[in-house]
Amino acid sequence: MNIFFNHNNESNTIDKRLENNYGVLSKELIFRSDFAEGTILSVSYTSWILHKISINSSNYDSIKFDVKKSKFVFINLHQKNTLVIKTNTFSSKLDAYGKGIFTDDLEDTLITPIKNEQQFVVLELKEKYFDQVFFHPSLRQNLFTLFHEKSFFNFQFSENPYTILEPIFHPSKRGLCQLMFLNSKIFELLSEATNQLEIDTNSYYIHPYQKQLDQVKNIIDSELQIQYSIKELAKIVGLNTSYLKKYFKEVFDLTIFEYASNKRIQYAKELLTTQNTSIGNIASEIGYQHSAHFSYAFKKQTGMTPNQYRKQKTTSTILP
DSSP: OEEESSTTOOOOEEEEEEEEETTEEEEEEEEOTTTEEEEEEEEEOSSEEEEEEEEEEESSSOEEEEOOSEEEEEEEOOSSOOEEEEOSSOEEEEOSTTEEEEESOOTTEEEEOOSSOEEEEEEEEEGGGGGSTTOOHHHHHHHHHHHOGGGOOEEEOSSOTHHHHHHHHSOSOOHHHHHHHHHHHHHHHHHHHHHTOOOOTTSOOOOTTHHHHHHHHHHHHHOTTSOOOHHHHHHHHTOOHHHHHHHHHHHHSSOHHHHHHHHHHHHHHHHHHHOOOOHHHHHHHTTOSSHHHHHHHHHHHHSSOHHHHHHHHHHHHHOO
């Protein structure tokens, strides 16, 4: 995570202490005196970083965060001073000790005011954090909803958040025990923050990649005559192929192949009953090179061949 006091994107800190223990990296930085007086204490693992930022005084009104493709939890740890978080789309005021916010992206995010004393924590969660086996798909979706910046949520700790944070920054365990302990404390922090929310259960969930997933649907709907591969669709919408397959199934409850096949058969039914054209022409119009493949897919889904379906529907419309 990069922190900038001015627009020149200069380095603002100097390393003071660094410790690496079984992949857990502990780092302490001090701000350069020409920027501010204060420190950043960070503890990190492969999929998360926890920063405690303490500012005693500053020569600037605000600091800017610049980092992409992560999700964040802010918590105000100052007993008196308010912390204001501003992005291009929203502004949130953390006006009490233990008050926090979930947000999806820190690119060009401003934190104000910092002229006077401030202390806050930023939990940075990388995308692979949510791919761990203990995250049920429903749990992951609920968390994604909280982080999404268009529907951000505030929370207020009912207990002192430092009871969770202090053991992370100053752990008594070492080695693999420390690693397990820290991961459990990060999850506890998320759990406690989520527990203090008032969430509208009727609110519509917007997936972080909803735009790309809808684009895939639109491509299939408008170009049924082309059977795109997963790789081709992923390249068009700018998503990793494995993510595209996984998220499409999560959101629409169908694989891409199932969705495309259903749309083709649905359109084939319409053509069979409204156009006096051959089975081969219909097969070609919905992306099948061989009418035999189309007939097999049609019968598998409907229990009838295309000719049987056409005959049945045509007969039923003639009968009084």
